[in-house]
Amino acid sequence: MRNPPDLIVVGAGVVGAACAYYAARAGLTVTVIDRGSVAGGTTGAGEGNLLVSDKEPGPELELALFSAELWRELAEVLPPRIEYEAKGGLVVASDGQAMAALRDFAARQAQHGVSTETVPGERLRELEPHLAPDLMGGVHYPQDAQVQPALAAAHLLRAAGDRLQLRLGEEVTAILTGPSGEVRGVRTSTGELHAPYVVNAAGSWGGELARLAGVELPVLPRRGFVLVTEPLPRVVRRKVYAADYVADVASDSAALQTSAVVEGTPAGPVLIGASRERVGFDRSLSVEALRRLAGQAVRLFPVLATVRALRTYAGFRPYLPDHLPAIGPDPRRPGLLHACGHEGAGIGLAPATGRIIAESLTDGQLPLDIAPFRPDRFGGGEAR
Structure with a gap:
């Protein structure tokens, strides 16, 4: 490129889109690269939860409360089509x-x-x-709310304006580094692109991208399913779930766990999650997971017993061992920043993550203490 960008964001999901949006607002030029489409990974398989209700007091709750404020601001500037609902x-x-x-x-x-x-x-x-x-x-x-995640990602990218270039269908195959190990850009399936900063917003594949940069980040995929019903009148007004959902979110178990989260949507269908299991990147349909979700949803809302489920879809949550995301500069690789590992909270935490990345790049005022989210906190050094 004749004029290389200030920043490359790898990943066009809602977290990567938020990083690009806030970086562009701060005056940086940004290129977003994704091997697939906008919101083609975890974001497109999400329900759009913007939750504070499931967060234990601590750094993630602080991040969620700040992000909730930012989502309210974004709802004023992004089109109504993102379907932001402060429904509680x-x-x-x-x-x-x-x-x-x-x-x-x-x-x-x-x-x-x-x-x-x-x-x-x-x-x-x-x-x-x-x-x-x-x-x-x-x-x-x-304070709980909802958004249509794929539309939110798309409109965040669009709102970044002419400071953003979007390159889809390109896979990053290497992170380019200089003589002192500093980031110099990326190599993709179509060639090299140079920039002094690269943001790892690759979601469940964030560990793989980190290894391309020569550092370890123990991101693992955690599979989940969502059931989608036929369109209904507003049978479910809010986001409703049983108390055991909070324990499932915090669990380290690799086994199948289900705890129904039921919510209506402006378009009519009711969304029913949430299941969790660590099975790698296996997208196979789990009839047992769907059976459990349907049964738990009917116990909460008996009226759903006669409602048809039209489809189901699966996604992978980017899981880190301590259930906190990795956000900010990686001291092991100058120029590399991480914005991944949010597990099932990435849509809700995306704006706060984007603001932190933008402030880190521009020496701005960080909105909160990001030490708990340090990418090197797991003790791993450079990847071998």
Whole structure:
């Protein structure tokens, strides 16, 4: 290129799009490269969750609260077609023990800026008229929201304007480095592209891209399925899930885990997740996972028992061992930054991640302490 970019972002999902958007807003020129299409990986297989309700007090919750603010700002400047809905979430408990644990969890979250409202069992159907009548109670989280993730990624890239160049269908095959090990750009299936900075926003393939740069980042794929029903009237008003979903998110188990998350969409279909299992990049259909999800969803919303599921799709969450993403410069490889490993929270955490990357590149004011997200925190040095 006659005028090489300031920054190369590898990955055109919502995280990579947010990195490109905020970098362009900061005055940088950006090239986004993806071997597939926009939102062709994890983003396109996501439900669009923007959650604070499932976050333990700590660095991820702080990141999620900041990101929630940014999503509200983005909803004002991006087209309505991204389907941003500040509809809130409802976490429900089936018995007294689960309700006590949920109430304690919400109380700890409230001390860190999360808005919570405890809802007794007899009032649940005021919020969700079609909920099962025998639930003990729940907690309403008004800060939870939803977005259409593929559209959000596309419009973030479009909003970056003429400072962005998009190169799709190109696979990055090498990270170029200089004599001192500093990043100099990338080699793709069509040639070399030079830039002083490269952002690893490759999602579940972030570990592979890190190895191309000569560093270790232990990103693993965690498979999940989503059921999509026929279009319905607004049967489910909010994002509704059972309290055991929080434990599944934090689990290190490789085995199949399911905990229904049920939500309506503006277009009509109801989305039913979420399953988790570590099976590598195997996309095979798991009838057992779908059976469990359907059964759990019907227990929450009996009205769904007679509703047809039209399709299902699978995706891979980029999983890191401590359940925190890797965000920011990699001290092992000057010029390399990471924005991956968000597991199932990448859509919700994308704007905050993008802002951190942009501020890191421009010596700006970091919005929060990013030490917990250091890419080298797992102790691995350079890849062999």
